[in-house]
Amino acid sequence: MSRVTNLLDDIAASLQNLERPVVRDLERPGLPAEDVAAQIGDAPQAVRDWYTWCNGTAHRTGQTVGDSYFIPGYFYPALDEALRIRGQGHRDLDTLGDWLPVLTSASTDMYAVVWRSDRTLGVVGVLEGAESEIEYLSVEEMLEVFSAALREGAFFVQGGTFEVDDDRMDEIYRRVTGREPLY
Template sequence: MNAEFERLVAHLRHLNRPVVSILRPGVDVARFAPSFGVSGLPPSVVEWFGWCNGVERYLGQLQDDVNVIPAYNPLSIDEAIDAIPSYRGDPVLGEYFLPLLTTAGGDIYAAIWDRSGSEASVAGVLVGESTEIEFSGIDKMMSVFNACFEGGAFFVGDDGRLVMDPEIYEEIYAQVISG
């Protein structure tokens, strides 16, 4: 999955996105497993936070400055753990989940898994909507996001913000998920 992370950063760098310079270095999150009541976190969750531990924050920062995909920014492990109580009780998320990406309005992409710590899938939580499993794994999510940059679904709009074309996104999502 490291290649997918590198591809994402390369897309952001090519688009001259401010987030590239403020991505925080990854951390070893395996030590957090006991706080989830599991013997180990899924390898992809460990790899995600090993790649990036959120973004540096500064006064006057805009949401778009921290986004790695339109509207969403990566959370640090501490921010992710702090966010858990806000989503606890969601039947799709279940007992074992960890937010990965968030919006300013509280929408998230969260890794979810079972007690065994087996590989995680990714749920999309939109405030006021039903939670859905969006991706079979973090690697699939990253493949979709990278394909969206490559296929024109994610781009910089006329106002300089990172935006999405929903129709192109749906086409790319269907192609990557079925492929």
């Protein structure tokens, strides 16, 4: 198991503790490592681990958009969906290097891992109408922040809705990354 898959396991356990419906809808295990490698080539190991751990979120009758959130506002996409989004291109991401979304929203917002050769440049937060910036220096750093957010209540359920406490999230981001939040 890698650091990425261990952190994803931690997040899944926290989601289970919150009784988030997405836990039963995650397509686990993900794709075989050979299939992922064949589809995304020289992507960093962290990106390959992402899609071998899980290959998206299943859609079921009666499921709401919020039921599918892996973190508040974002879904865990299947590799074919991530490749479809990548195929459409993105003005900011395309200039940075190769990229692939690892979390997507119901709009065009996403978290995308960007790399050159097999060196990760970071995870870019893409928000519709805003400048895209590297928000996390690695997939592991992003997952450490999200795992802490779940453990410490920055991600929480209120009235059945998966929410985020922005102030608490900023504190966790500062503590885990040692940097100021971008937004």
